[in-house]
Amino acid sequence: MSAESEKFNLSEWIFTTDHKRIGVMYLIGSIAAFGVAGIMAILIRIEQSSLGPTLADDALTAGQQYNEWLYFHGAAMILAFLIPGLTGFAANYFLPLMIGAADVAFPRINALSVWLFWCGIIVALLGFVIPDTPDIMWTGYPPYSILTGGNTAFYVFTVHLLGFASILGAVNFLVTVIYMRAPGMGWNQLNMFVWSTVTAFVIQLVFVPVLAAAVTMLLFDKYLGTHFFDPSAGGDVLLYQNLFWFYSHPAVYVILLPALGILYEVVATFSKNKIFNYKAGVYGGMWGVVLISGEVWVHHLYISGMPNWIRVGMMISTLLISLPVGLLAISLFGTLYKGAITFELPMKYAISCLFLFLIGGLTGIPLAITALDLHLSETSFIHAHFHYIMGIFATFSVFAAVYYWFPKMTGRMFNEKLGTIGFWLNFIGVNVTFLPLFKIGIDGMPRRYWNYEMFPQFETWHFVAMIGALLVAAGMLLTVSNWIISAFNGEPASDNPWKSKSLEWTHTVSPPGPGNFLKPVEVETDWTPYDYRK
Amino acid sequence: MKKMLATLTGIALVVSSAIVMASESSDTIKDPAEEWQHLWTEVLVDLYILGGIFGALAIYWLFKYRAKDPDAVGDGPNLSRAQVWAWAIVPCVLFLADDLYLGASGWSAWNVYRNVPENAMEVKVTGSMWNWEFEYEDGTTSTYDVDGDEGEKGDGLVVPVGTPVALRMTSTDVIHSFGLTKYRVKEDLMPGRVTYIWFYPKEEAKSWVTCTEFCGASHARMYAPVKAIPQAKFENWLAKRAKEEAEE
Amino acid sequence: MSQSTSAEHAHHWEVSWAPLVATFGALFLIPFAFSAYYVYEDTFLTVIFAGIGTPLMLAGIAKWVSEGITEKPLLEGVSPSGLPYFIVSEVFIFLGFFVSYWVIRLSAGNAWPPEGTPEINMFMPVIMTVILVASSITYHVAEEKYDHDDLEGFRKWLIISIGLGAIFLGCTIYEYGHLLHLGFGPSTNAYSTIFYTITGFHASHVVIGLGMFIAILIPALSGKTNKYFVFCAGVYWHFVDVIWFFVASQVYFW
Numbered sequence A: 001m002s003a004e005s006e007k008f009n010l011s012e013w014i015f016t017t018d019h020k021r022i023g024v025m026y027l028i029g030s031i032a033a034f035g036v037a038g039i040m041a042i043l044i045r046i047e048q049s050s051l052g053p054t055l056a057d058d059a060l061t062a063g064q065q066y067n068e069w070l071y072f073h074g075a076a077m078i079l080a081f082l083i084p085g086l087t088g089f090a091a092n093y094f095l096p097l098m099i100g101a102a103d104v105a106f107p108r109i110n111a112l113s114v115w116l117f118w119c120g121i122i123v124a125l126l127g128f129v130i131p132d133t134p135d136i137m138w139t140g141y142p143p144y145s146i147l148t149g150g151n152t153a154f155y156v157f158t159v160h161l162l163g164f165a166s167i168l169g170a171v172n173f174l175v176t177v178i179y180m181r182a183p184g185m186g187w188n189q190l191n192m193f194v195w196s197t198v199t200a201f202v203i204q205l206v207f208v209p210v211l212a213a214a215v216t217m218l219l220f221d222k223y224l225g226t227h228f229f230d231p232s233a234g235g236d237v238l239l240y241q242n243l244f245w246f247y248s249h250p251a252v253y254v255i256l257l258p259a260l261g262i263l264y265e266v267v268a269t270f271s272k273n274k275i276f277n278y279k280a281g282v283y284g285g286m287w288g289v290v291l292i293s294g295e296v297w298v299h300h301l302y303i304s305g306m307p308n309w310i311r312v313g314m315m316i317s318t319l320l321i322s323l324p325v326g327l328l329a330i331s332l333f334g335t336l337y338k339g340a341i342t343f344e345l346p347m348k349y350a351i352s353c354l355f356l357f358l359i360g361g362l363t364g365i366p367l368a369i370t371a372l373d374l375h376l377s378e379t380s381f382i383h384a385h386f387h388y389i390m391g392i393f394a395t396f397s398v399f400a401a402v403y404y405w406f407p408k409m410t411g412r413m414f415n416e417k418l419g420t421i422g423f424w425l426n427f428i429g430v431n432v433t434f435l436p437l438f439k440i441g442i443d444g445m446p447r448r449y450w451n452y453e454m455f456p457q458f459e460t461w462h463f464v465a466m467i468g469a470l471l472v473a474a475g476m477l478l479t480v481s482n483w484i485i486s487a488f489n490g491e492p493a494s495d496n497p498w499k500s501k502s503l504e505w506t507h508t509v510s511p512p513g514p515g516n517f518l519k520p521v522e523v524e525t526d527w528t529p530y531d532y533r534k
Numbered sequence B: 001m002k003k004m005l006a007t008l009t010g011i012a013l014v015v016s017s018a019i020v021m022a023s024e025s026s027d028t029i030k031d032p033a034e035e036w037q038h039l040w041t042e043v044l045v046d047l048y049i050l051g052g053i054f055g056a057l058a059i060y061w062l063f064k065y066r067a068k069d070p071d072a073v074g075d076g077p078n079l080s081r082a083q084v085w086a087w088a089i090v091p092c093v094l095f096l097a098d099d100l101y102l103g104a105s106g107w108s109a110w111n112v113y114r115n116v117p118e119n120a121m122e123v124k125v126t127g128s129m130w131n132w133e134f135e136y137e138d139g140t141t142s143t144y145d146v147d148g149d150e151g152e153k154g155d156g157l158v159v160p161v162g163t164p165v166a167l168r169m170t171s172t173d174v175i176h177s178f179g180l181t182k183y184r185v186k187e188d189l190m191p192g193r194v195t196y197i198w199f200y201p202k203e204e205a206k207s208w209v210t211c212t213e214f215c216g217a218s219h220a221r222m223y224a225p226v227k228a229i230p231q232a233k234f235e236n237w238l239a240k241r242a243k244e245e246a247e248e
Numbered sequence C: 001m002s003q004s005t006s007a008e009h010a011h012h013w014e015v016s017w018a019p020l021v022a023t024f025g026a027l028f029l030i031p032f033a034f035s036a037y038y039v040y041e042d043t044f045l046t047v048i049f050a051g052i053g054t055p056l057m058l059a060g061i062a063k064w065v066s067e068g069i070t071e072k073p074l075l076e077g078v079s080p081s082g083l084p085y086f087i088v089s090e091v092f093i094f095l096g097f098f099v100s101y102w103v104i105r106l107s108a109g110n111a112w113p114p115e116g117t118p119e120i121n122m123f124m125p126v127i128m129t130v131i132l133v134a135s136s137i138t139y140h141v142a143e144e145k146y147d148h149d150d151l152e153g154f155r156k157w158l159i160i161s162i163g164l165g166a167i168f169l170g171c172t173i174y175e176y177g178h179l180l181h182l183g184f185g186p187s188t189n190a191y192s193t194i195f196y197t198i199t200g201f202h203a204s205h206v207v208i209g210l211g212m213f214i215a216i217l218i219p220a221l222s223g224k225t226n227k228y229f230v231f232c233a234g235v236y237w238h239f240v241d242v243i244w245f246f247v248a249s250q251v252y253f254w
């Protein structure tokens, strides 16, 4: 508990190159983005709770402001909250600790990365201040994004800044894991979370640049008059969509993999158990996902009029994703088998995630089947699918991470009672919000619709969903305030309150000081982060 | 006068095609909506089984392996080399089998979606911000104005019961999408390209086409009615529309 | 192959203001200045943003370079291992542009180059190729000198490389001016779209490479160097050179 005596020093924080502090700054930024985007979500739900305009007097205003909210909600949740929350915060703070390193390979580049991320958030938030708020949805399809009066440039720069932050992170962490593991630590002794981060960053390194290229072309088309996406001058309308999803499908695995990695850690610790079939999970599951992730993007273009053969081909490749993800599911669920399970708050989140993962993942299967998707695409069924897997499962895994490592990061304990109330509000709330969306999606409720006067029968369900969202808002507020209050006033925690076997718990204090470990870490050849039986 | 003639030939065409239609039993045509429903049920059963197995196991284990005392540790199995491989290959083979089964069913449904019956009636669809325009084989057009006064909004897309309808679609500005929930079909409209879908109205019904690709401030109000009415009524309607248009 | 590094490291919080300052410089210089100029068409604002951004960025880079030269890194000599990963991502961004080019070009069929394309002088890319290859060779010579502790020779050959790079950029500027004069601007047709985007994007990499050279040269004038930095700049420069072969062969000669 070294931090007790330390005085808060602002310049030591903002100029820091220490991976733990950078991790914390990533966390603060991504939670801020989550908060603002969450408020947008509440506005969206209120607007949808009645047939016509709810929060505006006329249809045009209602449509315009709804689009601006929804743009920010989608873009910020994915690009500024989840991806940085998982690959910025969690990877930064815990990966070096888990491999016994003093810091990352390039600490200054790491600082550069977090400030690029913050600049991305600043640009995104400035969108609300400027007169021509972006209104193009997080997908930004041309020609609309080029013809609109909204400020598409801010969208592009947000993507550039966050993307570049991610690429630098990828370089940094890949090199760190390759060269800075503690002496004696072999590839099969890495934490699952370390592997999941490595594979996520491999995806980022290869695919983010393609997205950067795509949005750059968008910028040039809109502001320099080029014709990449303009069919009347020889451009190709569908080019952008292909490039965009070539990145943005793999991006969902940049979210899925670290989220699963966190769950492996939490489930293993609270089951006091080893990972079931570690090698199949890592080499079959995670690397399998990396391998297939780049060959399936057309499943987002099933209704876009792509050639028939490619729509069928990518149906097959998309379905094949269930092989590696299935292996991950088996090794994750199998870790419960013959465990000694306890149910502390991080584990509550983790367990709920197991089921949310099943619902969210399995509902991807009908979407993958082209013929079924021709009806389901662009309905709220899609919303329900990705909110379950991403908006809830992956988001809850971030919460599980914060709670699980809270004693490590702050040296203090969170308030279990408040946290548990928050958990139940969140869990019940999200299900009340998003289960109805499956139902009305199958019945044809279109996406990105604030207005559904042609389908008045959906009003009840939309209203129910709003109630759910309000429950979630209460739960989230409780959760985040619990973190903030406990970080300063919580009970002091011991260095390893969960009795984990992983290096970040066993070999250093809470919170770790500069240089992480008091003495250099070395591991035995038969050490693993999960051998509880010793 | 020219338009009248076109209308007449159009009607003649439609009538003759309807006669051909009637002579071959109409249920030999497999239509997308039916295929969809069939496939959906199949997939749903599959998913319930998979989710049920995983979910039930998790619940059972969570209950069975609760820690008996605070210092208890887990006793997960040490897998031998052969077991490691078996636990990877066997599930993969099972999942693969399931995927291929789903993929094959999906493919045959897909073929139904993409193969327009010979005798289909063609309608040209043009999307623009934020309006649908339908043009029949004889050149008659129809639209729908969401902000129009009651009774003067227009008819949207009107089709005869019993004839498959093929839509050839394009857009004048941004990307839109023709989403027809009732008939389980959907496809984008793009500037500079023509896409198609088809559906099969088997009984009298009124439904809605909604724009299902984001297209700006009035995206959520880009909709129009789709009415399937009996053949004779349809012919009357088309003739009336043609006359109205000739007068305009 | 793993290494321990924790022990010898200092037990105080490491700080550096360089990343923060450089990032905010970049924020003003690129997103803000671009938006002011192209979105809001306000030249005054553009100048202000660029005026804030440029010194911040330069200060950040200068500080970074001096720290890189004087301070002992956590893990000695790891940057040459990191650079290839960064180059992988660079390759993919170029691929993004090239794929777009191929898609547009192949779907145009025989109607290529589209209407409005003037005769493009094929002599220019040949000269530019020669210059860029020459600069790669001269930088290689500089590295040889450096390896033999001949700092004087290193500086000389480095300056020659910088000169060649600058001439290359000059050629680009001359060519752009010439083509613009003929009415062939970015918005002329699909080919001009591709032409300016890809050559411009490549030129921006030449600028970054030159920036690295200058960042090496300035401290080298007073005898301070970092051998990994020298090495990495070289690898990057060769990479930019290799990319140029694709640019020239695809955009000019196909």
Ligand code: HEA
Pocket (backbone or CB within 6 Å): A139, A252, A253, A255, A256, A299, A300, A302, A318, A319, A321, A322, A325, A326, A327, A329, A357, A358, A360, A361, A362, A364, A365, A367, A368, A369, A373, A376, A377, A378, A382, A385, A386, A389, A390, A394, B050, B051, B054, B094, B095, B096, B098, B099
């Ligand atoms: C974290 C994010 C995340 C993840 C992990 C996934 C995972 C998957 N997604 Fe999802 N998806 C999104 C986020 C995500 N998705 C988002 C954001 C969108 C909308 C974007 C937009 O348009 O705005 C979207 C949209 C989307 C579409 C496009 C729909 C459309 O717009 O028309 C499709 C279509 O194929 C799809 C499919 C899948 C599949 C097959 C998986 C698979 O990876 C799931 C695999 C998991 C399982 C299958 C469950 C566990 C496995 C087993 C229990 C083994 C046995 C199973 C079988 C044999 C089947 N998703």
Ligand code: HEA
Pocket (backbone or CB within 6 Å): A031, A032, A034, A035, A036, A037, A038, A039, A041, A042, A044, A045, A070, A071, A073, A074, A075, A077, A078, A081, A082, A137, A138, A139, A383, A387, A390, A391, A392, A395, A430, A433, A447, A448, A449, A450, A469, A472, A473, A474, A476, A477, A480
């Ligand atoms: C990680 C991703 C993520 C997450 C977590 C969420 C969370 C939520 N989403 Fe989101 N959603 C998306 C990603 C996500 N969403 C995407 C990608 C889209 C598609 C956009 C598009 O179509 O382009 C979408 C679209 C979308 C729609 C579709 C609208 C439409 O198409 O017409 C709806 C409607 O209900 C919705 C609702 C919600 C709700 C109620 C939550 C709730 O769970 C949110 C709860 C959170 C809060 C209520 C905030 C809590 C408050 C605090 C934490 C306070 C602390 C704050 C500070 C300290 C500053 N979302």
Ligand code: CUA
Pocket (backbone or CB within 6 Å): B127, B130, B175, B176, B177, B211, B212, B213, B214, B215, B216, B218, B219, B220, B222
């Ligand atoms: Cu047209 Cu949405």
Ligand SMILES: [Cu+2]
Pocket (backbone or CB within 6 Å): A248, A249, A252, A297, A299, A300
């Ligand atoms: Cu996808």
